[in-house]
Amino acid sequence: MSSNNSSRKVVTVDEQAFENVAEEAVDENGFPVVDETPEFEATVEEETQAKVDANHPDGIADTSEDRIHSVTLEQEERIHAREAELERISAQAELGTQDGREQRTRAVAxxxxxxxxxxxxxxxxxxxxxxxxxxxxxxxxxxxxxxxxxxxxxxxxxxxxxxxxxxxxxxxxxxxxxxxxxxxxxxxxxxxxxxTAPGQVIPIGKLEDVTRKEVSIEGQIEVLWESDSPAIAQVGLIADDSGKTKITIWEKSDAPWVAEGERVRIHGAARNWYEGRVSLAVTGWSTLHFPERGRWWA
Structure with missing residues (x-):
């Protein structure tokens, strides 16, 4: 009695081999062609297990040449870590003479x-x-x-x-x-x-006692007046507790502008003489600093 049951029957490997015998082909002389490698089909359990294994992270195939086959991922990571450690030790052995190079360089400098x-x-x-x-x-x-x-x-x-x-x-x-x-x-x-030593900020009243060409001073701009020469950006008087002198800021010096009542420190001011009196000039070699600029109470 035939059955219409849709359930798939589990077929063993031996039964699959016998089924293939009935399906064998014959050659032109009528002799059967023997296939010594029968085609095997997986059972339901094997197909299910194969799907589970294929979707498991540890079971995903890795065709990379860097992979080490026949070992777990954990073992492979340990092997790579050990190889990297051996390479580091080898590099240190080759470059061991450079240990402390930074300290030796500082000592030599x-x-x-x-x-x-x-x-x-x-x-x-x-x-x-x-x-x-x-x-x-x-x-x-x-x-x-x-x-x-x-x-x-x-x-x-x-x-x-x-x-x-x-x-x-x-x-x-x-x-x-x-x-x-x-x-x-x-x-x-x-x-x-x-x-009055070189590099020191000299009192303005001591400028006449200095013999060098360039000096550094600090004082307050007392007054500024207009200049008739386009080559002069600003001209006026600068003073401190020891005295005062004329100061000329040349246009080509590209120096920042100063204001009356402002304190300024000038490094590298050129010392000049005019009618028996000493004066200063701000040139391209001079540097201006403003100690009180940017203060919160200004």
Whole structure:
């Protein structure tokens, strides 16, 4: 009795082999053609399991050449990590001589900088023997009382001289005392020398005592007036507690404009003489700074 049941019958491998025998073809002589590799079909359970395995992340096929077959992903990651570690160790072994290269580079740069500074001081010593790096510290030649007085005066001058340390001032004082100058005269002499030294902001009243061409000053713009020359951007008077002088800002200097009552610090101002009086000019080599610009109370 036939059945119309739609359920698929489970067929074993052996049954599939016998079914293929009935379907064998014959050749031109009537002899059957034997197929030694019968076609197998998967069972329902095998098809279901295959779908589950194919959709599982660990079962997705990876045809990449970097994949290591026959191992799990976890094992493969460990193998790659170990290979990377071995490569790093090998690279360190080859470049081991460069360990601490940064520290050695800084040490070499510091050494060369010290050598260049000593060379510069040696050349400067030909003009001023006091800056000779090989010269003995003059303070070692002072008595205990003289050294105490020198240190006291150096502390006092350090509060009035910007950019000079107490040790540098005490060396200059000691050198003057050893040269035969009394203490009070030495204090006045050293103060004037260091106050007008190159790189220092010079009091405007001391401009006539300076011999170099360019100076640095700081003061307040008292007044500005119109200039008849198109080459001059601004002209006026600048003053501080020690005095005042004329200042000319040339158009080609491209300097920022100043205003009356404004405090300005000028580095590299050119010192000029006109009718027996000293004046200053702002050129392309000059730099202007405004200490009070941008303050919240301005």
């Amino acid at each position: 510091a050494k060369r900088s010290a050598e260049r500074r000593a060379e510069f001081q040696t050349r400067a010593a030909s003009v001023d023997p006091r800056v000779d790096p090989d010269r003995d510290d003059p303070r070692t030649k002072l008595s205990q009382d003289e050294l105490a007085t020198v240190n006291t005066e150096a502390n006092r001058l350090a509060e009035q001289l910007d950019g000079w340390s107490r040790a540098a001032i005490s060396r200059h004082l000691a050198d003057a005392v050893i040269g035969g100058t009394d203490m009070m005269s030495a204090v006045v002499k050293v103060f004037e020398e260091l106050q």
